[in-house]
Amino acid sequence: MTGEIAEFIIQALREMNYDVEDLTADTDLGPAGLDLESLALAELTVQIEDTYGLRYSDEDTEALAVLTVGGLAAELAAKLAVASGDKPQ
């Protein structure tokens, strides 16, 4: 599941015109890596919400902002597992 979500994130970033050529699971979303603007992170979050039926508050996005691409995918997979009643892996 995490790999599939990571693919979705990378595709979304590509559509938002970010250079994803050298992107790996370890690439930071923040200034040390992709350096997303706060609105770009909000845009990515909205796409995730619409696609996976999850909801993130403004307060939640602070925790997403410090993640890597792989970390974000894992966080989403865990939240989806909780939402569907499974234990996260």
Next chain:
Amino acid sequence: MRARSIRGRLAADPALGAGNVLSTLVSLGVDPDEPTLTFDTDVDGHPAWKPLTLGELDRAVATRSAGLHALGVRPRDPVAVYGVTAADQMLSFLALVRLGAIPALVNGNLRGAVAARYISGLKAVGVLADAASWSRLAEHDPGAPLLGAPDRIDGHRPSDAPAPYRHHPDDPIAITHSSGTTGEPKAVTSTHATLFAAIRHRLSVPRAQGADRILCALPAAHNATLTALNLALGNRGEILLLSAQDGGTVVDAVRRWRPGMVLGFAVTWSQLAHAELDADDLESVRVWWNTGDCAHEAHIRRLVAVGSHDVATGKGIEHRAGSMFVDGLGSTELGHSQFHITHRADSDRFDRCIGRPHLFAQAEVLDPSGEPLPAGRVGQLAVRSPTVTPGYWNDSAATYRTRQGGWFLPGELVYRTEDGYYHHVDRAADAIDLGDGTHVYTALSEDRVLAACPEVLDCTVVAVRHGTGVSTHVLLRLAPGADPAVDRTEEVRAALRDERVAATVRRVAVVPEEEIPLGATGKVLKAVLRARYSSAEATAP
């Protein structure tokens, strides 16, 4: 160097801290012509309201460092700065930390006698003050000589300044004071690390909307202003520092300077909410950022109705009317807001909600024995955070009184909801236990009165214990046009939403502004009011 790369480099630099942001930017080769810092007063012949570039700022600071070094100021020397302008406070701070000295910033609104007593307790090596400020101090013996005016630079050149001091993370870089609930300020130490921990966090996440142009309406001598300055420097955004914090000054400055973000304390939002807000004047504001005490719902609702901001939607970015208001809870001792919540025009999470802890902070709610309380129960807020002060300057007794089981207790009463949001109800010193499990929470009561009574612009609630029970005094300021002769007692009692609390209301009165005693930062001194009402109770027939 682009802004995006410099932020990441700064966040990852282990030597960077609150004492060397400016000198680090210069040594990294950031373009010296970038507009950086604007003051509302002239600086060394540079006109007010015209931004100082990074290079101009560095030269103004180095010149002051050269002058202070020539006067004999050395690393670890505490030097008090007592002044009324933001420029005097901030340039003195930057010049003193550049030398490794310890600037002790004293709010120019403190009365001379209080300021002199405070400075005397610091055991400072000297005082930087303009002539008018020094004359207010000198008759009360601050226990330290005058070094000169903060802008005294004659005959000194930037090149005469020693190389910037190399700080250790634990080195003190500022002493700032709390407002002091009794009016006696307490000296709070900040270090190179404590006053930078929150900035490091914020440099490592996406830059917030509006942060490219920050108007700082915080008192210049407060450590929150030092954080605002260092954050703006690190973000490579522009910042305007104001010398006054009243609502009228802030509205004028917003109209003139068009900031994206405005930083302030609750008292400024209260005054802004009283003012006639012209939407065109405030259109540039995307974010109001509150720190210190949390803000009142009624004031937040008025502010998010003006300004504008961008919103991400499934169809891209939309620009919308209305701004955002970031609320939280911080203090001089906490070093930074420890909580955050973002309100918009459609927000419905109020009742003094301060949001969730920041990622760098750990929070707990403790009972009187220090045991954690479950969700929904009110107790003492306890915080573990890299931003917390190591202690009070020259006062170990006060320092250790605020620590329990490895936690820092700022003296605030809060509860947590099941979904992890915290609500502030009162300062512990202001709340009164009615003995049956009910409490009068004065701050929560004020919030409820303001939210429920549209004709009330501001409200101060004070509860005092007397021989036979508890008396609660509710002091109101009314909107223009509201009739002061109307008895609002029942309206106020209903707003309190608790019959047992409502039953303690002894007096609901419209009072003139000057009857409410305020500290130097505009905070109501409730201990002074309690003493006033306690003695009135004692002498009542």
